[in-house]
Amino acid sequence: MSGHVIALCGGVGGAKLAFGLTRILPPDDLTLVVNTGDDFVHMGLHVSPDIDTVAYTLSDLADRERGWGLAGETWTFMDQVKRLGGEGWFNLGDRDLAMHVERTRRLAERETLSEITAALTSALGIRHAVVPMSDDPVRTIVQTADGELAFQRYFVGKQCRPVATGVRFDGATAARPSPALQGALARRDVAAVIVCPSNPYLSIDPILAVPGVRAGLKALNAPVVAVSPIVGGRALKGPAAKLMLELGAEPSVTAIVCHYRGLLSGLVVDGEDADEAEALRTLGLPTLATGAVMRSDDDRIRLARETLAFAFELEPRTQRRAS
Template sequence: MTQTAPIKVTLIAGGVGGAKMAEGLYQLENVELSIIGNIADDEAFHGLWVSPDIDTLTYTLADVIERQQGWGVKDESHRALETLSILGDDTWMSLGDRDFGLHIYRTHRRRKGHRPTHIAQDIAESFGLTCRIILPTDDVVQTRVKTDAGWLSFQQYFVRERCAPDVRELRYDRIEKAHATDEALSALSEADVIVMAPSNPLVSILPVLQIPGILEAIKASNAVKIGVSPIINGGVVKGPADRMLASLGHEATALGVAQMYAEFLDCFVIDHADEQHVSAINQLGMMSSMKAILMKSREDKVRLASEVLAVSGVMGSWVSPAQEPET
């Protein structure tokens, strides 16, 4: 039997929703997966460089993630944080002891002048991953959130303030001077399918797309471009995306997200609960496809990933890999 060439899939992802989509794609046979992860949430804590979205992708695909909360490492302890608290350090950013080990390693390598892209790749390989986790830029880009109390870093807004303040404005510091990595541009150029994960479009996807060269590479790519809605029936599974969209003047619906991606997507996958938006999405110049997009289990993730690729028209007939229940 002739072995067909693997389908090259490039996923643009951030947050828990992005990690779920990544896990589904990673479980599929005959898929060569590259993931361009959001780095605009990165920040220094206790002298260490923390990259939350990249680490969540790594931990999820390595199956060491704390699944109940969707981030961090399972079976974690917090003794280092307890000591820092005793010493009077600000410990609102919850970092576990195993997690600290990764941040120490990353910071040590960065201080030696190693490329952040190479550091992320080496970490992924050390965790046994066979897909590529790619940084969109080696430069520092950071999301800032303006509230009534002033400007906050994204982690201050998301973790310390628990997403409570109304968001008045967003900006991505230093993004206009950032340079896209060759690895990210190649992954987009060579892809058969490019997927926008069901991540918060404002703080997980746009900070990637607005890095100079990234959106241009997506548009120039011959890949089929598909997005998956992070909004189901006007709400989100987790996170502040719906409230952020509304407060910044966007429609907090699947249609509102589709409008943000309309200039480059070929298809937008929405939930059956959002059938009322099909006609309006089609009028944006893209196809719409209705699926059950809520991902509660590994089986859900694999099913949705396979359906997304089937929609692209490049998957053809395929056999699902053995699926194990998520623990």
């Protein structure tokens, strides 16, 4: 089946599947929409962590052990910052600094985040469209028992230790989808929407919080398929399982379906959750159980290929269930 694919992603898991999708689909057939709720200004520099993780992963520059940042990175800048008594809680690598400096310079010259992202990804040799969810500032705020924390303070500064009581997206109600996202939602040839295995609360919800995005996805005559970030009741990376428990949801693939209620046409889960997948099928949600843990490039490409094949088999919209 031919047609355009929209993928929503953020974080390491999302970047891995995005890598697989770019190895299967030609540039004209894929729009990668990336969360910018994690963006923040640090030491005067505009940092876009999820955009950079996706960019470094697609250009094969990412540190594969950490999953983020650049391979072979050095940290002499941060060592000196800490020596001088500066803020050392969020690390900026020596080579990684170039991305943040260049982004900040271009923003100061009134370029949009979309324009800057297109230029930077192109410079890294990426031919597929990597687009921010919005050019307007949307900031993820984690509400905790210790008070509200900006996302990076919660995630990096506090190492996700505070008990979460909620999540909100500052600025979302006034934001607009980025031009490329608006354009993708307006296309008549969209064949599938893939929700990558990213944290639903912290990586995908900010995208869906931008006015018009959720409604635009539901209005498409195309199936929406999510790849579960939960495997066997645990998150492979990041605080998704902890956050789900604290917000009153048992970490499971069923909870992922409930979280995306009203949006999904199908779900991809790991073989470890095959029994739960069968239960979801009984309830009417098409579910594919396969190897969803991406340890190698071959895993990324295989999972992307299987996810696309599964999505293309689904009837658009009529199969969308929320149970």
